[in-house]
Amino acid sequence: MRSLLWKDYRINRLLLIFGLVVCFGPWILASVWGDFLSVRMNDEAPWRAPGFWISTCIFSLGLSVFTLAMLGGNAIAAERADRSAEFLAYLPVARWSVIVSKSLIAIAAGAAIWGVNLFILFFVAPRFEFSYIPDEDTIARVRMMFAVCAAVSVLVFGSGWFWSSVLASHGLATGMSFVVLAAVIGVLLALEFVCGWERFLETWFVSVCAVTGIGGYFAGCACYLHGLEDAFKDLLYGRKATA
Amino acid sequence: MTTPSTTYAIETVGLSKRYGPKDAVSDLTLRIPRGGAFGFIGPNGAGKSTTIKMLMGLARPTAGEARVLGFDSVRDCVAVKQRVGYVPELHFIYRWMRVSEVIAFCRPLYENWNDRFCADLLQLFELNLQQKVKQLSKGMVAKLALLLAVAHEPEVLILDEPTSGLDPVGREEFLDGVMRTVCERERTILFSSHALSDVQRIADTIGLIFEGRLIDHCRTEDLLSATKRIRAVLSDGCVPGPPPVGTIWQRVQNREWLMTVRGFSPSTVEYLRTKYSLDNVEVIDLGLEDVFKDLIKGRKATA
Numbered sequence: 001m002r003s004l005l006w007k008d009y010r011i012n013r014l015l016l017i018f019g020l021v022v023c024f025g026p027w028i029l030a031s032v033w034g035d036f037l038s039v040r041m042n043d044e045a046p047w048r049a050p051g052f053w054i055s056t057c058i059f060s061l062g063l064s065v066f067t068l069a070m071l072g073g074n075a076i077a078a079e080r081a082d083r084s085a086e087f088l089a090y091l092p093v094a095r096w097s098v099i100v101s102k103s104l105i106a107i108a109a110g111a112a113i114w115g116v117n118l119f120i121l122f123f124v125a126p127r128f129e130f131s132y133i134p135d136e137d138t139i140a141r142v143r144m145m146f147a148v149c150a151a152v153s154v155l156v157f158g159s160g161w162f163w164s165s166v167l168a169s170h171g172l173a174t175g176m177s178f179v180v181l182a183a184v185i186g187v188l189l190a191l192e193f194v195c196g197w198e199r200f201l202e203t204w205f206v207s208v209c210a211v212t213g214i215g216g217y218f219a220g221c222a223c224y225l226h227g228l229e230d231a232f233k234d235l236l237y238g239r240k241a242t243a
Numbered sequence: 244m245t246t247p248s249t250t251y252a253i254e255t256v257g258l259s260k261r262y263g264p265k266d267a268v269s270d271l272t273l274r275i276p277r278g279g280a281f282g283f284i285g286p287n288g289a290g291k292s293t294t295i296k297m298l299m300g301l302a303r304p305t306a307g308e309a310r311v312l313g314f315d316s317v318r319d320c321v322a323v324k325q326r327v328g329y330v331p332e333l334h335f336i337y338r339w340m341r342v343s344e345v346i347a348f349c350r351p352l353y354e355n356w357n358d359r360f361c362a363d364l365l366q367l368f369e370l371n372l373q374q375k376v377k378q379l380s381k382g383m384v385a386k387l388a389l390l391l392a393v394a395h396e397p398e399v400l401i402l403d404e405p406t407s408g409l410d411p412v413g414r415e416e417f418l419d420g421v422m423r424t425v426c427e428r429e430r431t432i433l434f435s436s437h438a439l440s441d442v443q444r445i446a447d448t449i450g451l452i453f454e455g456r457l458i459d460h461c462r463t464e465d466l467l468s469a470t471k472r473i474r475a476v477l478s479d480g481c482v483p484g485p486p487p488v489g490t491i492w493q494r495v496q497n498r499e500w501l502m503t504v505r506g507f508s509p510s511t512v513e514y515l516r517t518k519y520s521l522d523n524v525e526v527i528d529l530g531l532e533d534v535f536k537d538l539i540k541g542r543k544a545t546a
Contacts, residue, residue, distance in 0.1 A: 002257075003348045003350075003351045006348070007337070010339070010340075082335070082338065083333075083335040084335050084337045084338070085335075086331070086333075086335045087334070087337065089299065089301055090299055090324060090329045091324065091349060091352050092322075092324035092325040092352055092353060093321070094321050104425070128389070187322070205349050226286065227303070
C-alpha cells in the first residue's frame with residue numbers, strides 16, 4: 001500500500017501544490033492587503049473584523065472546489081490517459097487497494113484544505129479582539145455558505161471521480177464534474193419555477209449535491225472494481241457492449 | 244496462499260472471448276506442462292494477445308476457464324500475477340519514474356522479489372538507475388520490462404511479442420537476456436511473437452492460432468521434421484489430381500507443382516511418383532516461418 005500511496009502522491013503532486021497555493025493564497029493576499037489598508041489609510045486593523053476571517057475562509061474554500069474537482073477527475077483517468085494503468089494492471093495489486101490509495105490521497109488533500117481553513121477561523125481568529133460580534137442572521141448565513149461550499153466540493157469530487165472511472169481523459173472527467181453541478185442547479189431551478197415550489201433550490205441544493213457526490217464516488221468505485229470502463233466505452237461510442 | 248497442485252503450468256478449457264459479434268478466441272483448449280517453452284504463433288488478430296490477457300486476468304473470458312499454476316485467472320488474478328512474469332508488446336511503465344523508482348515501486352508488491360538477482364540484471368542490461376523511463380530507448384525499456392518480469396523469480400514467464408519494434412541489436416540483446424535469465428532457472432515460458440526465428444530459438448512446443456482457434460499444437464522439432472515442401476515438375480503439364488494426404492498448401496504454376504506436406508515420409512514421394520508422371524521431385528526442408536506461412540495460406544485458401 002505504501003508504494004501505491006507514493007505513486008498516487010507523485011501523480012497528483014502538482015495538483016497538491018496547486019491546492020496548497022489555493023488554500024493559503026487567499027489568506028496571504030488578505031493579510032498583505034489588510035496590512036496595506038490599515039497602514040496607508042490609517043484604517044482599523046482588518047483582522048479585528050470577523051468578516052475579514054469569514055470572507056477569506058469562504059473564498060479559500062470556494063477556490064478549493066477546483067482542486068477537489070481536479071483530484072476527482074484525475075484519480076483514475078490520469079493513468080488511463082497515458083496508459084500507465086495497463087502497467088499497473090499486470091502488477092499483483094488488488095483493484096480495491098488501488099482505489100483505497102487514490103481515495104486516501106484525495107480525501108486527505110480535501111480534509112487538509114478544510115482543516116487548515118477551519119483551524120484558522122476557529123483557533124487563530126478568536127485570538128484577535130473583534131471590533132463587533134456578528135448577529136444571529138449573519139451567523140446563519142455564514143453557516144449556509146459553509147454548507148454550500150462543502151456540498152459543492154463533495155459533488156464535484158464525487159462526480160469527477162465517477163467520470164474518471166469510466167473516461168480516459170482526466171480533463172474531460174474534471175469538466176464533466178462541473179457539468180453535473182450545472183445540471184443539479186438547472187434541475188432544481190426548473191423544479192422551482194415549473195412546479196412553483198418556493199425556495200426549492202435553497203432548501204434542497206446542499207442535500208442533493210451531497211447525495212449526488214457521495215453516490216458518484218461509490219458508483220465510480222464500483223465501476224473500477226468491476227472493470228466496467230470497457231462496457232461504458234462500448235456504450236458511449238455506440239458499439240455493441242462487450243459480451 | 245499455497246499453490247494448487249497441477250501438472251500444467253498453463254491450462255485453458257473451452258476458453259472463449261467475444262467482442263460484440265466477433266469471436267476473438269473460440270473454444271481454446273491448451274495445456275502447457277511445467278518447465279515447457281511454448282511458442283504461441285498466429286497472424287495479426289488471431290487471438291494471441293486476447294488469450295494472454297485472459298491468462299493474466301486482464302480480460303474476462305466470455306466462456307470457459309483459464310488456469311495458471313492451478314489458479315483461476317479471473318478469481319485468483321492477484322495470485323496469478325505474483326507467480327507470473329509478463330512482458331507485453333507495448334510498455335507503459337510510468338514514464339516520469341526513474342529506473343530506481345520503478346524498481347522501488349514494484350519491489351514491495353511481490354512476495355519473492357530477489358534483490359540480488361535484480362542487481363545482476365541491472366548490470367547485465369546496463370540500466371542506469373538514475374535515468375527516467377521517458378529517457379530510455381525502446382530496447383532499454385523492453386529490458387527494464389524484462390527485469391521487472393523476472394526479478395521476482397516467477398514460475399511462469401509470459402512474453403507477448405516482446406521484441407516487436409526493436410532493432411536487430413536490441414532484439415538480440417533482449418533474447419539473450421531471456422535465455423540467460425530463464426535457462427538458469429527452470430521456468431515455463433509462453434512466448435508469442437511474429438519473429439518466428441526467435442520463437443524457433445526459444446520454444447520446444449508450438450501452438451498455432453488462427454481466427455481464434457488453435458489449429459496446431461505440437462513439438463517444434465516434430466513440426467519441422469515432419470513438414471516438408473515438395474517441388475515436383477509435371478511431365479505433361481496437366482493439372483494434377485488430389486495431393487498426398489497431409490498437404491496443407493499447394494500451388495501449380497506451369498509445370499511446377501509446389502506443395503507443403505505435414506506428416507511427410509519417403510512414402511509421400513513414392514505416392515507422387517506412382518500416381519503422377521513427374522520429371523523431377525525435390526524435397527525441401529522448411530523453417531518455422533515457411534511452415535507458418537504455408538499453414539496460414541492453406542487455411543485461407545480452404546476458407
